[in-house]
Amino acid sequence: MTGKILAIAVGDQGQFAQLVTVLIILLLVATIVALLSRRLRVPYVTGLVLAGVAIAEFLPRKVGLDSALIINLFLPILLFEAAINTDISRLRSTLKPILLLAGPGVLIAVGITAIGLKFGLALEWIPALLVGVILAITDTVSVIAVFKEVEVPSKLITIVEGESLFNDGIALVLFSLVLKFNSTGSLALTDGIRELVVVIVGGLAVGLVLGYLGVELYLQSEDDPLSSILLTVAIALSAFQLGQFLHVSGVVAVVIAGLMLGNLERSRKVSASSRITVLSFWEYAGFGVNTFIFLLIGLELRLDTLGRILPAVLLAVLAYQIGRMLAVYPLLALVGVFDRPIPLKWQHVLFLGNIKGSLSMALVLSLPSSIPGRESLIAIVFGSVLLSLVVQGVGLPFIVQRLKLAHRSEVQEWVEGLQSQLMTAKAAQDELDTLLKSGVLPKSVYEELRSSYQIKVAAAERSLRDFYNRRSEKSTVLTFQASRFDAVKRRLLLAEKNALNDALRKRILSEEVVKGRLKAIDEQLLKVEDD
Structure with missing residues (x-):
């Protein structure tokens, strides 16, 4: 008996050692990808997916996506991280286009995608609607990564982040309603609308209650940053689980609680050390979760399977892109009627930035076995995510750069030319000071060279001073x-x-x-x- 127990323990220890080895390999791969993607100017998440595909056969143990792990742990972390870093004051100024895209926009995208899959692939309505919801979800990680490389207006970044935040909530609620219709066999339109309202309002109430309690406890623990971190983690996970338990939207609950705690951060009612520690923790948590998710996506994808179903994948991609196009351009054209119009170039980015990611894959893996053609649906969604990350993820930076979203006038170019002259001349003078102190340059040479740079500094400063003092009409x-x-x-x-x-x-x-x-x-x- 003792021998059997020892054998089991040794076996478990061996499996755990293999898992640790795999995690070490994944961390090293992620580090290499981060370095290469910066040098090759390829989006980090796209590089992670491709790296996962490349190393899948060489790992000592198969590691795949676990939908329960992603939905119950990774999803609340990503949602809370996005919410706690969202400035409500900035969000308020862009709320109308965000709500249009995350509300009617999602419904339009789901409907168009489902119709395309229904008649293009001869799917039944339930599978077509489920895939339509899954492919209506946008993943903002790749788009924001592009924005860090290319200069774009901050208001556009707020729209992208805000839409993704609320888009996930609406899409997950619709996903639950379609599954409920599939299990019960009937759901009237009025019942569906009532259920949708109840789920969203219920999630809103749960988020407000936990957010309020979290704020009060946060203020009590502000002198202990580590306790504040534990509190925010508990709020994020408990908001999601409590929402699920009460059959309301856990996603909405997490978002609302995160927004409340994030607003508390910006209100400066907490200590500076606590604020720095908490926000840094959530930044690292979001980055780490995204790193592992996109690596696991690559490990899960199979190129041979993708080759067999490529026509179906291309049709699905075409369907959801048409749905996104019909959601973005008409709805944002309406914004100009009652709010500041959204520039057409911004609309192009919102359409082309329709990149799919981890949540889409997690949802399709969570489909019950009773759904007709479940394995085919998983393959179609996986292929769509891969094409989206590789084609759109790689192409988006070049497109955004060509759009020249941040307009640069001739005056701006002239001013920045003077600033560059000023900065380079001062940098050269600083280097000359270092060379003089270290004894490399004699003082006579130093003074001659420094005076030549001082002429450039004086000319640039005089031109800039005249420009800023000018009272032009x-x-x-x-x-x-x-x-x-x-x-x-x-x-x-x-x-x-x-x-x-x-x-x-x-x-x-x-x-x-x-x-x-x-x-x-x-x-x-x-x-x-x-x-």
Whole structure:
């Protein structure tokens, strides 16, 4: 008996050692991909998927996507991380286009995709609707990664992040309703609408209650940043699980709770050290979860299977792209009737940024075995996700760059030319100072070279001073001056905040002094107009 127990223990230990080995390999692969993607200018998540496909056969143990793990653990983490970093004041200014895309936009995309799959692949209505919902979900990770490389207006970033945040909630609610219809066999339109409202409102109530409790506990634990981290993790996971238990939307609950705690962060009612620690933790958590998810997507994909069902995959991609197009352009054209119009170039990015990701794969894996053609649906969604990540993920940076979303006038080019002259000349002078102090240059040579650079510095400073002091009647120049000053002010204030945070981490300044100064700086930042 003892021998059997030891044999089982040794077997479990061997499996655990294999799992640890696989995790180490995945971490090393992720690090290499991060370095290569930056050098090759390929989106990080696309590189992870391709790397997963490449190393799948060489791992000592098969590791695949677990839909229960993704939905119950990874999904709440990703949603909460996005919500806690979402500025409600910025979200409020773009709420109308966000709600249009995440509400009617999702319904249009689901309907068009389902119709295409129904008549193009001869699927039954339930499987077609389920795949339509799954492919209506947008993954914002790749798009935001592109925005970090290419200059885009911050308002467009807010729309992309906000739409993804609410898009997931609406899509998951629709997914649950379609599954419920499949299990019960009947669901009237009025009952479906009532169920949709109840699920969303119920999730909203759960999120508000847990968010309020979380805020109160957060304020009590603000002197202990590590306890604050544990509290936010507990709020994120419990909001989702409580929503599921009460048969309301756990996704909506997590988003609302995250927004409340994120608004608390920005209200500066908590200590600076706690704020820095908590937000840094969630940034690392979101990055780590996304890294493993996209690597696992690559491990799960099989190119031979994709080759066999490629026509069906291409039809599915065409269907959801048409659905997205009919959701984006008509709905955003309506925004101009009652709000500031969304530029056409922005609409192109919102359409082309319709990239699929981890949540789509998790949902299709969670389909019950009773769904007709389940294995074929999984293969179609997997192939669609792969094509989306590779084709759209790689092509999007070039398209965004060609669109030139951030307009650069001749005046701006001229000013930045002077700034580059000023920065390079000052950098050269700093290097000359270093060479003089180290004894490499004699003082006579140093003075001659420094004076030549000083001429460039003086010329650039004089031109910039004249420009900023000029009171031109041309609105373009005045607008540019205002935006340029706002950008400079914002950068200087952020530099002040970074200096204070560094001083706090190094224990140079006390918590009380830093907290008061940070509050004053944040008030000044709010007064600076954003773009």
